[in-house]
Amino acid sequence: MSPAATSTHTPIFDGHNDTLLKLEIDAGAGRERDFFQRSQRGHMDLPRARDGGFAGGLFAMFVPSNPDQDFSKPFNPRDPANYAELPQPDALAFTHSLMARAFRLERASGGRMKICRNAAEIRSAMQQGQVAISLHMEGAEAIDGDFHALEVLYAAGLRSLGPVWSRKNIFADGVPMAFPSSPDTGPGLTSAGRALVTACNQLKILIDLSHLTEKGFWDVASITDAPLVASHSNAHALCASARNLTDRQLDAIRESRGLVGLNFHVAFLREDGQHRSATALDVIARHAAYLVERLGEDHVGLGSDFDGCMPPADLKDVSRLQYLLSAFRNAGMTDAMVEKIAWKNWLRVLEETQS
Secondary structure (H helix, E strand, O other): OOOOOEOOEOOEEEEEEOHHHHHHHHHHOOOOOOOOOOOOOOOOOHHHHHHHOEEEEEEEEEOOOOOOOOOOOOOOOOOHHHOOOOOHHHHHHHHHHHHHHHHHHHHHOOOOEEEOOOHHHHHHHHHOOOEEEEEEEEOOOOOOOOOHHHHHHHHHOEEEEEOOOOOOOOOOOEOOOOOOOOOOOOOOOOHHHHHHHHHHHHHOOEEEOOOEOHHHHHHHHHHOOOOOEEOOOOEOOOOOOOOOEOHHHHHHHHHOOOEEEEOOOHHHOOOOOOOOOOOOHHHHHHHHHHHHHHHOOOOEEEOOOEOOOOOOHHHOOHHHHHHHHHHHHHOOOOHHHHHHHHHHHHHHHHHHHHO
């Protein structure tokens, strides 16, 4: 059985959003809003998710160095406040607050949202019209070197993990928000990072390669027994941001039966690397076509970065997701290809990773 859909909506499973962080920061600033009521703030709430056919995704738990930073707007990459390393106990406490927020959303949803711990649960939730939440950690600052926190967070529902955000921690170095730049910006995994990859393989936690340096990418590729996945990255050949993937990296992802999730952030899409919301959806369609050509149609998905990016104006929030799928069709993709990119490829790679 396929996920619930209408005649005009293809269901979408999205590989990355920062909505939990956005809700947490807004609440801390005295601007808490009801996720179940339509709003013009942020990129997502449940009514707008329904409008766009958003059926679920990887909900990131990210601990910012600077909690006052609005990650949907340009920020100074040279400001050390945005990249300061975080003490593990502090990062774990903030991660707990984000995970608790996800649990509260599930409880308050009256069955409209479901935290899912494997691909079968995601598929079931989507079939029943529930928004499927898969908990993801963006940057492993909350994890101690003995992996006690990893075990506990896994038991609570963590199923996907990126060793780094764009800053250094005990596991690896992250790529800066640099343009133009190669992703080969620093060292790879530390010994603790190598052990983290092995621990994630044993627990069947997906390892996310977005934000890793190129050396870190190849270190993971040499260790892991799971498909290589970059949840929210684009093609470096089309936009020379350090956050994007080279052709050689894309080839390795294809060979591993992995996946790349298209990131909607304009500075990772545009050939000039500019933060300009006046960016046509055709630009995303070009990245999608390039990735399909390089990876094959079974290895491309969506990784919006909603609530953590500046998307094109025509994709201003989650309610506009079907506009993007229309842009894919207008660029020559078949309905079957669009359906794979929209949700099927993510469920396939999650099934292969978590089983």
